[in-house]
Amino acid sequence: MTEPSKSDKDLTGFMPICVMLCIIGWEYTGLAVLSLLAGLFAAATILVFLTRTSASRMAFAAIAVGLIAWAAATRGDWLFAVGVATQRGALVVALFTALGAIRTAAMSSDSILECGRFLARQRPGLRYASLTVGGHLFGLILLYGSISLLGSLAAESLARDPDDDIRRIRTRRMMVAIQRGFASTLCWSPLGFSMAITLTLVPGTGWAQIAPACIASALMMLLTGWALDTIMKPRVARPAPARAPQEGRWLVQLRPLLVLLSVVMSGVLLLHLLTGVEVIGAVMSLVPAVAIGWVALQPRPDGIGRAAWTGSRIMAFVTQDLPRYRGELVLLFMAGFIGSLGAFLLVPVLEARGLDLSAAPTWLVLVALIWVIPLTGQIGMNPILAVSLIVPLLPSAQEMGIPAVALVAAITGGWALSGTTSPFTASVLIAAALGRVTPREAGLGWNGLYTLVMGTILSLWVLLLAAA
Template sequence: MTNAIAATTGLGLVFLTLVVVLAEWGAGAWAIGLQSLTALVLLLVLAPQVRRGRQVFVAVGILLTVGLAYQSADWVTSARVGLEKAAFIGAFFCALSSLRSVAEGSPAIQSAGRFLALQPPGRRYIALTFGGQVFALVLNYGAIALLGGLATASAKTEQNPEIRRHRTRRMLLAIQRGFASTLPWSPLSFAVAITTAIIPDTTWASVAVPGMVTGFLMAVTGWALDTIFKPRIAGSPGVRHAPDGNWMLMSPLLILLITIMGGIGGLYMLTGIRVVGLVILLVPTVALLWVLLQSRSQGGTRRFRTWLGVYVFTELPAVKGEVVLLMMAGYIGTVGSALLVPAIAASGLDLSGVPTSFLLVAFVFVIPAAGQIGMNPILAVTLLVPVIPSADLLGVTPTAVVVALTAGWALSGMTSPFTASTLMVGAFGQVPARHVGLVWNRGYFLITSIIVSIWVLGFAGLLA
């Protein structure tokens, strides 16, 4: 019975991804309707399987839907839009998981990660930060799992407990900050995918360069703080291991990135389909081709069939809790905003009178603050965006709004004790996730949030 449930879950997620691909690629209204129906059925199937914390999100979604049905005659439309967002989020997550599944088992990727983790102290932090960005583009959250495991294994070879403790903390923070600094610009990040989907007239192409500036500021600030406040320890400097190999070990990752980015750019110019729709199709395709290439030299088609079976029937069912959380975050934000907007209008509150500079900077701080009470950035952003005035009313470009939102999203990933990155870093560092967010990253957040806020206002042309 358990195997049947797992098979149903895995096949259901694959079917959802295929339906969303069809909808994104213009198959017609039937595909759009089918993705909403598939998301609803899938959530009903998954809800009894996940732990109680995830079931609370489902219950909140149901309660909000009932409340909306009492308030609005057009509640079905809002619910359908929410299910469309949930379907897209679920498909996007599954698409990224396919590439992560292949990459994590690759000996070449393991060797590249080990090379970064064994860099000497003088360049270890910056190597893990910027090398971690490359890993994050391919592995997403898996980058923290892979590099974090290699980093802690490397640190354990140090006999001095004080040096070992500092080295572990600094390496884990370099990895986490490298990962977070990709969120404002990577076409494979939820931050970019969600914000460009809900802010009209924005695309990945329009936000990539300013998002890279945000990521660069985050990464460089982390490196500068680590260098300036490097712990001073008396006595022996500790054991140092020279890394095996050279920077050519990173070439498989770079080839993979060039393939994905080039494919996205080429398909976008040929089709005009939004980048997130291209990602959902291209990333699993690259993953399948990668496995096929590996299979030719490692056991033929049997290896391919084995990987496919494990991925669909074991790995996808194993992440059902994350899928429910992310899908419901998108749904709750959409339906919740449909309730919130009329309530704000009835109260007479007019946010168009609030200074634009204040609102943009507020995004940088409000999203991390919401993360402290367990609000996923997807939920925070989808709930917040419909409430604020449009970019035209604010007097800025839509891209400027996305830059502010993704900056807040990235900082939330550094400080919220409920995000996957903070939870994993805490597990590797053997400290609570809240300690990672509010102690290890406290100074980093305070300084980076100010620097990023200045950049947000500068990009929006509001510094004057």
């Protein structure tokens, strides 16, 4: 949460807070009125934010309006479908708001920043491994903010390198390590959009059941990235200047981050087991509470009480931080809305044309998900949009005769690969800006071979899961 300021107050930030509170209430009670209110607040939030966002976001709004008109003209149950799509968008807004609270609290923590500096300043032989593991650990809490944080600290540590060639090579390797570390969280993290959306689209399973297989996918991504970096490490004509080793023991230096992760992950799992609420509901209710507690423990100016300081930081988050995220909120809501409503409209079109995806071989459906999701990212489709559009068109895991975990692993694996290659995703855009290259170069240029190798490994993995 940012430092409180007496200026730049924007009360529109209360609207996504209302969405989050309604979704939390609905997750625990199942009351339809709370789901309805969440959708109404989400729609109002997007309408207000649209007036102050870019033309590209307006284009998504135009597509959404066109889909609503198409649905109204062709389907008698169109209002129900629009309601479902709005609730899907509201879920994304609520999760983004909850995670935004802990992300902004972390960015103001000196102990978290020191964790990042420790990882970024490791000697070259350990740097890739430290940053890819760090990118994973930070990514669990900060999402793509981990790339911004660690990437900035990496650039800071490289500023002392006098050789341009060595600095350019190190910049690329460090950014790639952080990118791949973050992307691997998309395979399994209960705090990420990938898992939240996928579990709503694949019925009959929960996070606890699919976590072991999806964590294995993440480990494969981390190890494959490290192996490729080791094998293809570029050689330089001049030896790099020697550096003093970074002092400090790993567990001691990373303790603040590990403690935070332990509190959040164990708390989410415990809340899920004790209350029976879905993991997404546990995340949204626990994470903001942890963020508030963390802010309360952080240093504050002299003469200001803890309660007053914490309250002012919360107000700064609501009235300053959230309104600044309006572009991201509009994009994420529209991705969920368009994907859900688009799938609703496409199903009868495919049936009328005799296209029955249930007749496709199961192995082909699973493998296609690994590759199609990152391919759609190359043409500008956010993974939320691609997954929300594609998955409802497919037969269920039960109809295909496979464990649901195989379908979930295929979806999240493809989502993770899109996170390393799509020039339109936040993770690639941030890496490109910090690496001073184009998004295409930071995506396919840096990770093209990695995606081919990792896509093949994940394809074999999901087929193995399907056969189990």
